[in-house]
Amino acid sequence: xxxxxxxxxxxxxxxxxxxxxxxxxxxxxxxxxxxxxxxxxxxxxxxxxxxxxxxxxxxxxxxxxxxxxxxxxxxxxxxxxxxxxxxxxxxxxxxxxxxxxxxxxxxxxxxxxxxxxxxxxxxxxxxxxxxxxxxxxxxxxxxxxxxxxxxxxxxxxxxxxxxxxxxxx
Amino acid sequence: xxxxxxxxxxxxxxxxxxxxxxxxxxxxxxxxxxxxxxxxxxxxxxxxxxxxxxxxxxxxxxxxxxxxxxxxxxxxxxxxxxxxxxxxxxxxxxxxxxxxxxxxxxxxxxxxxxxxxxxxxxxxxxxxxxxxxxxxxxxxxxxxxxxxxxxxxxxxxxxxxxxxxxx
Numbered sequence: 001x002x003x004x005x006x007x008x009x010x011x012x013x014x015x016x017x018x019x020x021x022x023x024x025x026x027x028x029x030x031x032x033x034x035x036x037x038x039x040x041x042x043x044x045x046x047x048x049x050x051x052x053x054x055x056x057x058x059x060x061x062x063x064x065x066x067x068x069x070x071x072x073x074x075x076x077x078x079x080x081x082x083x084x085x086x087x088x089x090x091x092x093x094x095x096x097x098x099x100x101x102x103x104x105x106x107x108x109x110x111x112x113x114x115x116x117x118x119x120x121x122x123x124x125x126x127x128x129x130x131x132x133x134x135x136x137x138x139x140x141x142x143x144x145x146x147x148x149x150x151x152x153x154x155x156x157x158x159x160x161x162x163x164x165x166x167x168x169x
Numbered sequence: 170x171x172x173x174x175x176x177x178x179x180x181x182x183x184x185x186x187x188x189x190x191x192x193x194x195x196x197x198x199x200x201x202x203x204x205x206x207x208x209x210x211x212x213x214x215x216x217x218x219x220x221x222x223x224x225x226x227x228x229x230x231x232x233x234x235x236x237x238x239x240x241x242x243x244x245x246x247x248x249x250x251x252x253x254x255x256x257x258x259x260x261x262x263x264x265x266x267x268x269x270x271x272x273x274x275x276x277x278x279x280x281x282x283x284x285x286x287x288x289x290x291x292x293x294x295x296x297x298x299x300x301x302x303x304x305x306x307x308x309x310x311x312x313x314x315x316x317x318x319x320x321x322x323x324x325x326x327x328x329x330x331x332x333x334x335x336x
Contacts, residue, residue, distance in 0.1 A: 003235070003240050007231065011231060014226050014230060014231075015224070015225045015226055017226075018224070018225070018226035019221065019224050022224065028227075031226075032226055032227060032230065035226060035230070036230070036233070036234055036237060039234050040234070040237065040238065043238055103212075103213035103216065103217075104213060104216055104217045104220055106213065107213050107214055107216075107217035108217060111217075125192075126192070126218050127218060127221045127222055129189055129192070129193070131189065147185055150185040151184060151185035154182065154183050154184075154185055155183060157214065158183050161210055161211060161213070161214060162210065
């Protein structure tokens with residue numbers, strides 16, 4: 001397998017892997033390092049790639065493991081928000097901008113505070129729009145477990161949202 | 170999308186029972202500037218999802234990875250292509266040269282054969298050859314004179330016709 005074939009196969013997943021890692025490590029530089037490490041490992045096994053059932057699932061599992069290792073080794077909190085991370089794309093009034101930024105940051109913190117498995121499942125489903133089957137393969141957990149975890153995660157988010165709206169917490 | 174449909178979809182969403190398509194419909198609804206007042210509290214969640222989806226790795230990621238792996242693939246491919254073309258050209262030139270030499274050889278053989286035919290003697294006795302040649306030339310001459318006579322008759326007819334026209 002040459003470089004061109006390799007990039008055609010794995011580069012479509014780079015942003016997804018990056019976002020997934022960013023969720024854990026909380027640093028853009030470190031998340032990119034993780035994705036690079038994943039790609040290097042995959043390149044070193046390029047002749048075995050065809051044996052993988054799903055490259056995406058393989059990459060996701062490795063990204064998760066490397067990110068968790070990185071996070072744990074540095075004893076870093078995962079809810080740190082990088083500078084400019086939540087800047088809205090559309091220009092709006094300063095007041096609206098601040099409001100949206102605040103609301104989005106709040107949701108970010110809320111999801112970051114979820115248990116690890118719930119956080120991963122909600123990320124892969126809501127952000128990456130992966131099917132239950134794909135999530136199951138990426139995280140190496142049964143499909144039913146994915147559904148239950150997602151249900152619990154969403155219930156928590158809903159409760160927190162309503163709580164915030166009612167009490168301004 | 171009407172309020173009741175959105176509410177139903179939202180309830181399904183919280184229960185974790187929505188399909189990918191239904192979740193996409195929900196995102197489309199909540200990513201609008203204005204949503205139903207009673208649903209406003211959920212809007213930040215979908216704004217957050219949209220924001221997260223736009224997060225991308227740095228543009229030069231691939232270049233950095235390539236440098237890290239010490240890969241210079243495009244140049245390798247280009248060199249290979251150039252080498253391949255060069256070999257093809259050399260092979261084609263050699264083939265043209267061989268065929269050229271072969272055809273020249275064939276052609277020169279045929280010319281030699283023709284030359285042999287032209288200069289081949291048919292009579293052994295020069296006297297006999299001279300008489301035969303004279304006979305052939307006389308025959309040729311008589312035929313030519315016959316042709317000249319016919320031409321002269323035609324000329325006379327033409328002159329008569331011209332004279333009549335002039336009158």
